[in-house]
Amino acid sequence: MKKRNWILYAALAIMLALPALSPLEQSVAAASPAAVDVKIDNFSFLPPTLTVKVGTQITWTNDDDIPHNVVSNDQSFKSRVLDTDEKFTYTVSKPGTYIYYCSIHPKMTGKIVVE
Amino acid sequence: MPQQKTSDVILYDHNRDGVDRRGFLKCMAWAGTGALCVLQGGVLKSYALDDSSGMHKAAKADFSFVQISDSHMGFNKAANPDVVATMKVAIDKIRALPVAPEFILHTGDITHLSKPSEFDTVDQLLKAAPAKDVFFVPGEHDVLEDNGQQYRDRYGESTKGDGWYSFDKKGVHFVGLVNVMNLKAGGMGSLGHEQLEWLEDDVKHLSKSTPVVVFAHVPLWTIYPDWGWGTDDSAQALSYLKRFGSVTVLNGHIHQTMQKVEGNITFHTATSTAFPQPRPGEAPSPGPMKVPAEKLRSLLGVTDVNYMRKRHALAVIDSTLE
Missing domain, CATH: 2.60.40.420 (Cupredoxins -  blue copper proteins)
Structure with missing residues (x-):
């Protein structure tokens, strides 16, 4: 039970982080050569x-x-x-x-x- | 260095001209120390400013003029937040001279940013000086943005090219040169072909016994190339002056006094009335040197030059604003 919870939390964390990461990466990519x-x-x-x-x-x-x-x-x-x-x-x-x-x-x- | 009598003894006289190289070196004054140098028939003599025999000689001069330099009107940074006040002190110093100078030479960087109001302020301050005429040459700070047009509109009425000219005063030939225009990347000051040709022609008709005084902003001898303290084509200019018995070269730009004698030519740089600059190589850059407020006026100053017709001698006296 404990182990399953951990996997769930990890999956949730990755899901939350993904949309936050992508716009950040885009803005860095747009500013750095300019x-x-x-x-x-x-x-x-x-x-x-x-x-x-x-x-x-x-x-x-x-x-x-x-x-x-x-x-x-x-x-x-x-x-x-x-x-x-x-x-x-x-x-x-x-x-x-x-x-x-x-x-x-x-x-x-x-x-x-x-x- | 400030208060010593330096040239009593000639140690080495290879050219049998009464000139001792070691004597010259002793005479080199780095910062407004108040040295009086008399060049007389090729013999250099130097006195401390408070030496009565030196002053006695200067007082007997046929005429005298004063060199001021690098007033940088408009500068307001930490090295001197009040350049108007220090220029006023310089002018008071000129007013206090026992004999009023025939004229004043300003060897450039009149202003800091070539602004009309900065030129106006200097012109206004100079009205208090006890001299009939003021002669100028431009510094690089006077010709920003417009290749010197404003400078020439103000001071260049009877000048040629970028503002060079000559005039005669009581038997001495004066030449004002411009070496702050059309500067090339990586280079130093520059006179340019047209001006050199004019100079050659200008001095051609003079007899070799005519004392010649050449003044320009950037030194016409190489003091420190890393900081651009020299003029790329000055050797060509000096070659036209070799045949004269007495040549004095007066410059500004480096905001400290330095002297050198080479053959018949005496080189002299003047202090600024605005802010001091470091000795060559003693700072990361030649930028304004910040010194304690109570020390500032000891590093600024004016230069008084006396001419003795009978001896064809020019005496150069530096004094600080203290």
Whole structure:
């Protein structure tokens, strides 16, 4: 009797968990390739190299006390000047390797590989 | 380092020019320490700021001018929440000089974010300074978003290209250069081909005994490439100045004083009136250096330059805002 109850409870638990799991999995699957953050800190882009899928939204946030910007070498994207805590978002649309830099402090460079 | 007399003895004089490399190194002042350097016929002499013989020489100058730099108007972070107040102190310092300067040079980063209101505030503050003229060169913070159009609308009336120009004052030739435009990924400051050609032509007609003062925002000598503290094509510019007996290069950008003498060329960087930056490599980045409030004014300052016509000598005096 005890054993049968245990099986019943286990089956019930699985049945309850299943519908809860599936929407969670879906939302993770929908968000994960779409948004990535790059931190601008100590005159560096972190991470300096990013590998993402086409359609990914990249958001740079300036954590420095000094303004920076984000400019790709081929001019395919260019932010306005970002003061402290300001953000710039760009969605990559074509596969390729993009080198970008801060045109105010050109020693700061970063790379995005779009697959 | 602050209060020492440094060049009494010439230890090494390989070029027989009265210049001792060790003497130069001793003269290097890192942060607003108040050193007076006199370059006279290729001989460098340095005095502590309170050394009466040095001040005596400076007082006999034919004319003097003051360099201020990096006022970063609009900056309000922890390293200095009140850049208006410190700039006012700098101007008071200029007003207190025994002889009013002929003019003021501002070596860039006038503003923090190129905002019209920031330029307006600096212009307003400078009205209290006892000088007939103020000459500017732009820093990278003055040409944000518009490739320097607003800067040139305000200060570039009689300039060429991105805002470079020259003028003569009592026998000294002054050249203002722009090295903060069209910067390339991974690079440092840049003068560019057009400006270099203009410079070559500008100094061609001068006799080699003409003292030349070159001023620009980013240092025209490589101080620390990892932080971009240098100008990629400065060697080309300096090659046009080699034939002159006395060349003084005045820069800002690094928010601390540094000096170097190479051959006939004396390099000097000025302190900021806004906030200090770390010594090369002594911090993870060149960002604003936070120091205790009571220490801040000892790391900010102005630079007073005196010219003695008879000796073709320029004396550079740094003083802090304390």
